[in-house]
Amino acid sequence: MNKMKLVILSSKLVGEKLGSSIYTEDGVMFLKKGSNLSELTIKRLRNIGMRTIYIDDGNDQVTLQEIIPTTIRLGLTKSLREVFEEALKTQNVNYSKVSQIIKEILENINLSENAVLINNLVPKDDIAKLCNHSIDVTIYSIMIGIRRKLNERKLINLAIGALLHDIGKLFTKGQEHTKIGYQLLKSNTLFSPTSYMCIYELYEKKDGSGPLGIKEDKIFEFSKIVSICNAYVKYINDEKGILPHVALERITAEAGNSYDEEIYKDFINTIYCYPNGLSVKLNNGQDAVVIAQNKDSATRPIVQVKENGKYNFYNLLSNLTLFIVEVNL
Known part of the structure; x- marks a missing residue:
């Protein structure tokens, strides 16, 4: 599985690791997966039109x-x-x-x-x-x-x-x-x-x-x-x-x-608004990471929450009292 988190490309990511290799149109590797993101790298990526990227956050539960x-x-x-x-x-x-x-x-x-x-x-x-x-x-x-x-x-x-x-x-x-x-x-x-x-x-x-x-x-x-x-x-x-x-x-x-x-x-119903790897906040105040989708239920994915030092999983399609209230940027 890929250990990735979807984020907006900004200076906040300095020091983070790139989650997916980036290529030129000719197939030449522009930036290798796992590369550390520097201020200069982030500026270069924004200058060529990139606005969101996946970073490697070490979470191996994200299905991507x-x-x-x-x-x-x-x-x-x-x-x-x-x-x-x-x-x-x-x-x-x-x-x-x-x-x-x-x-x-x-x-x-x-x-x-x-x-x-x-x-x-x-x-x-x-x-x-x-x-x-x-x-x-x-x-x-x-x-x-x-x-x-x-x-x-x-x-x-x-x-x-x-x-x-x-x-x-x-x-x-x-x-x-x-x-x-x-x-x-x-x-x-x-x-x-x-x-x-x-x-x-x-x-x-x-x-x-x-x-x-x-x-x-x-x-x-x-x-x-x-x-x-x-x-x-x-x-x-x-x-x-x-x-x-x-x-x-x-x-x-x-x-x-x-x-x-x-x-x-x-x-x-075709476009999943909370892609896998996205960090979100639930209505109970807990932070979670989207790890998988429920078909035909774009707003009710499966999320991972860290509780008491271990990871628990919640399917928002069956846990109807839980829902996403915002995205963590």
């Missing part, structure tokens, strides 16, 4: 798995960069390469409730950042699609739309990127309309306040899925650095006006 193994993730990032760079040069999106990326994700995704996306790749430029963001949005969209029992063809089309939802940003940084991306895919007859509608309707809101004024059931199902996943990934990569439960609180605050009710329910 990667949703996508790092070795696979490196290959996906390289392949998507090739797609993006080719699109920049030719104004054409290589459907075959995109399909292969989706196939690899579907073949390697770990759907265990104890699996997490570990932020351990160093982006070297804006395209690398776009690749990382796009892959994250795709993974979460696939997870929701599977929960909604989409068939294989629909799941692939959803994943393609998620992977390419920001492709227009290669050509412009403004809001027009959705129109550019939409036209780019629409001009290639191999892409399904259900994929490029994800780009066209990316910023539409349930109440019609989006740029196109489309609302409620007029917004395509896949667009709704990609939209909420896109917002969540942006939040967890916020400049200040926030943890998943805070990102989910923001999504919840926006849900009434922005997101389809059923999609929102599937989303919050």
Whole structure:
């Protein structure tokens, strides 16, 4: 088992040990697991866009798995960069390469409730950042699609739309990127309309306040899925650095006006807001560490508490008088 704790990257971590190796986009080790974190190292990691990391806290009870193994993730990032760079040069999106990326994700995704996306790749430029963001949005969209029992063809089309939802940003940084991306895919007859509608309707809101004024059931199902996943990934990569439960609180605050009710329910039951390794405080005042998840019960994980010099375990799904009141930072 991995001895890890999820924390916000800050100067408070000086002297702590890194819990998971960090790699460059080319697969070169940037920082080895077990390395001591110095002020300079922390500054370098924040400068390249990292906001949360896992540290080794010596707790060998934390069950931690990667949703996508790092070795696979490196290959996906390289392949998507090739797609993006080719699109920049030719104004054409290589459907075959995109399909292969989706196939690899579907073949390697770990759907265990104890699996997490570990932020351990160093982006070297804006395209690398776009690749990382796009892959994250795709993974979460696939997870929701599977929960909604989409068939294989629909799941692939959803994943393609998620992977390419920001492709227009290669050509412009403004809001027009959705129109550019939409036209780019629409001009290639191999892409399904259900994929490029994800780009066209990316910023539409349930109440019609989006740029196109489309609302409620007029917004395509896949667009709704990609939209909420896109917002969540942006939040967890916020400049200040926030943890998943805070990102989910923001999504919840926006849900009434922005997101389809059923999609929102599937989303919050797919994303575990208290990841394994997170230090929390219970309503009885005790500090605890999340060590495992309960499937379909995102707010009721299994926690470990140190009592009288020994560790005890509490399943919050069966101990209904106990609940998490805050996260220890």
